Amino acid sequence: MDFVVEHLKDHGIRPSVQRVAIMRYLMEHCSHPTVDDIYRDLHAMMPTLSRTTVYNTLSLLEGKDALSVLTIDSRNVHYDGDVKPHAHFMCRECRRIFDVPLAGTGLNGSPATPDGFKVEHTHLYYDGLCDRCREEEDAALAKETYFI
Amino acid sequence: MDFVVEHLKDHGIRPSVQRVAIMRYLMEHCSHPTVDDIYRDLHAMMPTLSRTTVYNTLSLLEGKDALSVLTIDSRNVHYDGDVKPHAHFMCRECRRIFDVPLAGTGLNGSPATPDGFKVEHTHLYYDGLCDRCREEEDAALAKETYFI
DNA sequence: TTGTAATTTTGTAACGATTTCAAATTTATA
DNA sequence: TATAAATTTGAAATCGTTACAAAATTACAA
Numbered sequence: 001m002d003f004v005v006e007h008l009k010d011h012g013i014r015p016s017v018q019r020v021a022i023m024r025y026l027m028e029h030c031s032h033p034t035v036d037d038i039y040r041d042l043h044a045m046m047p048t049l050s051r052t053t054v055y056n057t058l059s060l061l062e063g064k065d066a067l068s069v070l071t072i073d074s075r076n077v078h079y080d081g082d083v084k085p086h087a088h089f090m091c092r093e094c095r096r097i098f099d100v101p102l103a104g105t106g107l108n109g110s111p112a113t114p115d116g117f118k119v120e121h122t123h124l125y126y127d128g129l130c131d132r133c134r135e136e137e138d139a140a141l142a143k144e145t146y147f148i
Numbered sequence: 149m150d151f152v153v154e155h156l157k158d159h160g161i162r163p164s165v166q167r168v169a170i171m172r173y174l175m176e177h178c179s180h181p182t183v184d185d186i187y188r189d190l191h192a193m194m195p196t197l198s199r200t201t202v203y204n205t206l207s208l209l210e211g212k213d214a215l216s217v218l219t220i221d222s223r224n225v226h227y228d229g230d231v232k233p234h235a236h237f238m239c240r241e242c243r244r245i246f247d248v249p250l251a252g253t254g255l256n257g258s259p260a261t262p263d264g265f266k267v268e269h270t271h272l273y274y275d276g277l278c279d280r281c282r283e284e285e286d287a288a289l290a291k292e293t294y295f296i
Numbered sequence: 297t298t299g300t301a302a303t304t305t306t307g308t309a310a311c312g313a314t315t316t317c318a319a320a321t322t323t324a325t326a
Numbered sequence: 327t328a329t330a331a332a333t334t335t336g337a338a339a340t341c342g343t344t345a346c347a348a349a350a351t352t353a354c355a356a
Contacts, residue, residue: 014303014304014352016303016304016305016351016352018304018305019304034342035342035343036342048305048306049305049306050305050306050307051306051307051343052305052306052307052308052343052344052345053304053305053306055342055343055344056304056305057305069222071219071220071221071222071273072219072271073219074217074219074225075314075342076342077222077342077343087259089259089261089265089267092268098261098262098265100259100260100261101260103260104258104259104260105255105256105258105259105260106254106255106256107253107254107255107272108253108254110252110253111235111237111248111252111253111274112248112249112251112252112253113237113246113248113274114246114278114279115279116278116279116282116283117237117246117276117277117278117279117282118276118277118282119237119274119275119276120240120275120276120277121274121275121276122272122273122274123220123271123272123273123274123275124255124259124270124271124272124273125219125270125271125272125273126259126261126267126269126270126271127267127268127269127271128265128266128267128268128269129265129266129268130262130264130265131262131263131264131265134264134265134266135264162323162332162333164322164323164332164333164334166333166334167333182313183313183314184312184313196334196335197334197335198334198335198336199314199335199336200314200315200316200334200335200336201333201334201335203313203314203315204333204334205334223313223343224313225313225314
C-alpha cells in the first residue's frame with residue numbers, strides 16, 4: 001500500500017484525495033512549508049483544491065499527530081511531515097528552517113512540570129544566522145568598520 | 149536607579165515613558181502576556197498609549213534581547229520579561245503558559261548545527277494538558293465510557 | 297442498484313493580528 | 327532658543343486564519 005495512505009490510516013484518518021495529496025506533499029518536502037506553500041504548489045496541480053481544505057486538513061492531521069506543527073516562526077506556522085523527534089533551527093535573516101539532530105543536545109524526556117501535568121509534545125528550537133547569512137553580515141560589518 | 153530603567157539601559161535602549169511602562173509590565177507579570185494583554189492593561193492607565201507603540205516597543209526590545217519572544221502558541225505571540233534560561237509549557241486546552249525549570253531536561257548548549265551557523269537563542273517548549281484541564285478531560289472520558 | 301444519511305470539500309465573507317505610513321509630539325543638541 | 331533627531335500616534339492597509347452554509351462526494355442500508 002502507498003506509504004502515504006498507510007500513514008494516514010495508521011493515524012485514523014480516512015484517505016481522501018486531498019488528504020493524501022497534502023500528506024504526501026509534507027512527506028516528500030523537508031522544507032517545512034507554510035500553509036501557503038502547500039496551497040500554491042498543490043493548487044497548480046489540483047485546480048479545484050481550496051485554501052480552506054488545506055487549513056481543515058492540516059488541523060485534522062495535527063489533531064491525529066500525523067504531522068508536526070512548527071511554531072518557531074512568529075510570522076507563519078510551518079508544517080513537518082516527519083514526526084520522528086528532532087530539533088529545528090531558523091535563520092533570523094532568510095527565515096529558512098533547518099533540521100537539527102537531537103543527539104548532542106542532551107535533551108531527555110522528563111521536564112520538571114508540576115504534578116498532574118501531561119506532556120504530549122516537546123519542541124526544541126534554535127534561532128540565529130545560517131552560514132550564508134552570517135557571511136553576508138560579517139562582510140557588511142567589515143565594510144562598515146572600514147569606512148568609519 | 150529603577151531596575152526597569154537599568155535593564156533598558158543595560159540593553160542599549162533609551163528609557164522613554166512608554167518603554168519603561170511596557171518593560172515594567174513584562175518584568176512584573178510572569179503570565180507571558182500577548183500584545184493585546186499589555187495594550188489593554190497599560191492603556192487603562194495611560195490612555196494616550198497606542199497599539200502601534202506597543203508593537204514598536206516590543207520589537208525594539210526583542211532586537212536588543214531585553215525580552216524573550218515565545219512562539220509556543222501558534223495563535224498569539226507571547227512575551228516574557230525574564231530572559232534567564234528556562235523552558236515553557238502550554239496547555240492545549242486553556243492555553244495558559246507555565247515556566248518550567250531547565251534542570252532535569254539535560255539540555256546543554258551545543259546543538260549539532262551545520263558548520264558556520266551561529267546559534268543566538270534556544271527555546272524549549274512542551275505542550276499537553278495542565279492539571280486542571282487534565283482532570284476535566286478524564287472526567288469527560290469517564291462519563292462517555294459509562295454511557296456507551 | 298437506489299435512496300438517504302454522513303462526511304468532506306468548497307468559496308465567500310468576516311475576523312483579528314500585524315504592518316505601513318505620514319503627521320504630530322517629544323527629546324536631544326547646537 | 328532654534329533645529330534636528332528620535333519617538334509616538336492613529337488610520338488605513340495587509341495578511342493569515344476562521345466561520346459558515348452550500349455543494350459535492352462517499353458510505354451504507356433497503
